[in-house]
Amino acid sequence: MQEQIKLLVELQKVDAVIGEMQRKREETPRHLAGIRAGLDAMKADSEQYKAELEELKKDRRTKEGLLQMEIERIHKSEGRLKDIKTQKEYQALVKEVEQGKKLNASREEDILKLIADVEDREKVASEKAEAIRVKEEEYAKEKDILEGELARIDAEFDGEKSKWDVIAKTVKPNVLKMYQKVSERRNATTVVPVKNGACTGCHMGLPPQLYNQVQKGAEMHQCPSCHRILYWEGNNG
Numbered sequence: 001m002q003e004q005i006k007l008l009v010e011l012q013k014v015d016a017v018i019g020e021m022q023r024k025r026e027e028t029p030r031h032l033a034g035i036r037a038g039l040d041a042m043k044a045d046s047e048q049y050k051a052e053l054e055e056l057k058k059d060r061r062t063k064e065g066l067l068q069m070e071i072e073r074i075h076k077s078e079g080r081l082k083d084i085k086t087q088k089e090y091q092a093l094v095k096e097v098e099q100g101k102k103l104n105a106s107r108e109e110d111i112l113k114l115i116a117d118v119e120d121r122e123k124v125a126s127e128k129a130e131a132i133r134v135k136e137e138e139y140a141k142e143k144d145i146l147e148g149e150l151a152r153i154d155a156e157f158d159g160e161k162s163k164w165d166v167i168a169k170t171v172k173p174n175v176l177k178m179y180q181k182v183s184e185r186r187n188a189t190t191v192v193p194v195k196n197g198a199c200t201g202c203h204m205g206l207p208p209q210l211y212n213q214v215q216k217g218a219e220m221h222q223c224p225s226c227h228r229i230l231y232w233e234g235n236n237g
C-alpha cells in the first residue's frame with residue numbers, strides 16, 4: 001500500500017501542475033478583458049470630455065463673433081453722433097453707446113472666463129490622453145507576458161498529461177478510482193499526511209484506531225470528514 005500512496009502523491013503533484021496550467025489558461029483571457037474594459041471606459045470618458053471641450057470652444061467663438069459685431073455697431077453709432085441735430089436724439093444715442101460699452105465689457109469678461117476654462121480643460125484632456133497612452137503600453141506589455149506564458153503552457157501541457165498517464169497506469173484501478181472521486185471534490189489536495197492525530201486536509205481529529213491503521217499503512221484509508229486519502233509520512237515528516 002505504501003507504494004500505491006507514493007504513486008498517488010506523485011499523481012497529485014502532476015495534477016497540481018495541470019490544474020495550475022488550466023487555471024492560467026482560463027484566467028488569462030479574463031484578466032486581459034478586464035484591463036481592456038478599463039481602457040475602453042477611459043477612452044469613452046476622454047471622448048466625452050473632448051466633445052464637451054469642443055462645445056466650449058464653439059461657445060467661445062460665437063461669443064467672440066457677437067462681441068466683435070457689437071463693437072462695430074457702437075463704433076458706427078459714435079460716428080453718427082456728429083450728424084445728429086436735436087439734443088434729445090443726441091442724448092439718446094450717447095446713452096445707447098454707453099450702455100453698449102458696458103454690456104461689451106461684461107461680454108469680454110465672460111469670454112476671458114471661457115478662454116481660461118478652455119485652457120484648463122485642454123490641460124485635463126491631454127492628461128487623460130497621456131493616462132490612456134500609459135495604460136495602453138501597460139496592457140501591451142502584460143498581454144505579451146501572459147501570451148508568452150500561455151504558449152509555454154501549451155507546449156508543456158501534453159508532457160504533463162502523459163506524465164500523468166504513465167503514473168496512473170501503475171496505480172491499482174480501484175485506488176485510482178478512489179483518488180479520482182476525491183480529486184473531483186477536493187481539487188488540489190486529495191492525498192494528505194496525518195499529523196498529531198488529525199487529517200491535515202481538513203484538520204479534523206481522527207479516531208485513534210484509524211490513526212494507528214494509517215500509521216501501519218497496510219490499507220488505504222480515507223478521512224471520515226473530508227474523504228481525502230490519508231498517509232503517514234513518518235516521525236520526521
Ligand SMILES: [Zn+2]
Nearest residue numbers: 199202223226
Ligand atoms: Zn479530512
